[in-house]
Amino acid sequence: MWQIPKTTQYPIYQQIIALIETHIQDGQLLPGDKLPPERELAATLGVNRSTLVRALDELSARGIVTRKQGSGTRISEDKWGVFTGRKTNWRHYVSQGAFLQATPYLDKIKRLQTEAPKDIIDLASGELPVNLIPKISTPALSWQSFLSEESSEDIAGYKPLRSTIQKMLADNYDIPTKLDQLFITSGAQQALFLITQCLLKSGDAIAIEAPSYFYALSLFQSAGLRIYALPMDDGGVKLAELEQLYRKHRIKMVFVNPTFQNPTSLTMKTKRRHDFVALCSKMQVPIVEDDPYSLLHFDEKQEQPESLKKIDPDNVLYIGSLSKLMGSTTRIGWLVGPAAVVKRLAEARQEMDFGLSIFPQVLANHVLNNIAFDSHIANLRETLAKRKDALIATLPKEVTYTVPTGGFHLWCRLPNEKWEMRDFDIFLQHKLLVMPAFLFGVHESAIRLTFARLNEQDAPKVGKILQDIITKKGRS
Structure with a gap:
């Protein structure tokens, strides 16, 4: 040789x-x-x-x-x-590509999910498990029936589905919308991608909540945008810091997830919402409101704050999605904005991929109009609340958190010992999949635990593993 x-x-x-x-x-x-x-x-x-x-x-x-x-x-x-x-x-x-490659930590999570799915406890995946996807039968439509529905579609999407979402926005959020202001997308990320590609240009500065799942999205970097962290407190984004960012960097757009925010599950307070919208209007900075979780509140009696879109219809681009309600494979989202903006984005999407498939749109419209959909949402809220309570009940006393009132996630702060990025590998060694704070753009001793996929029987195991990890870290 x-x-x-x-x-x-x-x-x-x-x-x-x-x-x-x-x-x-x-x-x-x-x-x-x-x-x-x-x-x-x-x-x-x-x-x-x-x-x-x-x-x-x-x-x-x-x-x-x-x-x-x-x-x-x-x-x-x-x-x-x-x-x-x-x-x-x-x-x-x-x-050399513009889109960032997956981080080594996420690669390790995916490897464990593939190689040892029965040995892990998955509190990392932010998607609905199969057993929480709505049990609603699909319509018995022939191929010809599907194709005939294409006559009801234009570049902004399937008109019956747009009408259904228009009614849903009015009924649930009191957001009045005209059809030419509503655009169907292939999930929320396509809406975000089109905004970055069509409404912003390379070198523009944007502000994003810190922490935020937006930091895991490569689409901002691929568009050549300058990203600035917008600090938060329990009331939402800090307005003084936003104004400073605007004056220093000429922020062109602000991206927020104000209701059951990912990863913290915090909800921006009502007064803060009005002050935030007023400040952005004063600075003439558009707001992108990402709203995937607001239907998943746990207390029916608790009044939910108005959406930013309701407060300021003109300056807010509103993004919704069915992925957290019906499963990620649904790939149906929507964007509500000024008619001229919707037309521009729809035309750009048409140039990129010649529009959406009619199939998921027809099926989504059927599910949303099915009488069983409301009971599915009620059951989903109840199940998520139980899983949240089961998780919290087992957490070690050293872990601090704010109890979420809706959504999927629990943001947990670990004891004060300094955690480096490599230190979080200890969770993988224990087969406990979590999302460390550094994945959300902040360097804190914190993790996101997603209880949507938690088997309640596994909750005590989670508490024991966390206690073991905290004890070991304290000794090191």
Whole structure:
């Protein structure tokens, strides 16, 4: 295996490089394989050690091997490491893309979800489990029936579904909406993507709540936007800080999730909402209100605050979604805004993907108009409240939190010991999947626990694992 084909055409160090590349291509050397020690390999090849080191340095620079003092030389474990100079280096193109790659922590979560689904307790996934998706039968429509519905669709979406959502907004939020102000999207993220691509330009500054799930979305970076953290307190975003950001950075748009906010589950107070809307109107800064959770309040008797869209119909772009009510695969969202904005975004989406599929729109319209939908929402609220209570009942006394009044999430602050990013791996080692604070744009000793998927029988296990982790961290 370690024999150089003697030739005078190339220097010896290049012949060593070619030999190792050939063994990688042939599968004799696999990602992660360790090469013999330098002295041993040089002797086997019959070359000076300095010649071998030159070859290994070149291979390391090209990402084909990794070298670490004390650990030796290994074939790169990165799958792109198998590419050599005779092939396109796709790794360069992938790493230069505008969309951020998944973080190592999220990669580890996904690996556990795939490899050991029965061994984990999943408090990380922010999606409905299958057993909470509405049990509503779909209509018996033929292929021709579906195709005939296309006559009811324009670039803003399926008209019957838009009419249904128009009525839902009026009934639940007292938001009056005209059809030309309502636009069906393929989920909330498509609405956000279209806003960043069509209403903002590269270099524009935006403000986002801190913490916020928005920080996990690459679409802001892909649009070349400058992102500024907008601090929050128990009442919502801090208005003094927003005004400072505006004056210092000329904020062009503010993105907020004011009701049962992800990840904190906090709800912006009524007075703060009015003051926030008034300040943004004064500064002429549009607001994007993301509202996926507001129907999931736990106390029917507690009056819910007005939506920002209701307070200021002209300056607020309102985004809603069915993913938290009917499951993420629904892929139905909507945006409400000025007619000119809706038309612009709909035309841009038409240019990108030629519109939405008629199938999910027809099915969503059927479910929303089914008499069983209201009972599904009532059952969903009741189940989420029970799972929230089951989780809270088992938490160690060292963990602090604000009891959520709706939504999916519990924001837990851990004891004051400083937590570095790598410290959160201890949760993965215990097979407890959580979302650390750094994933939401803040460096705090905090985690998001999503109780939507919690099996109530697992709640005591969660409490015990958390206590063990806190105890170990206190000793370290």
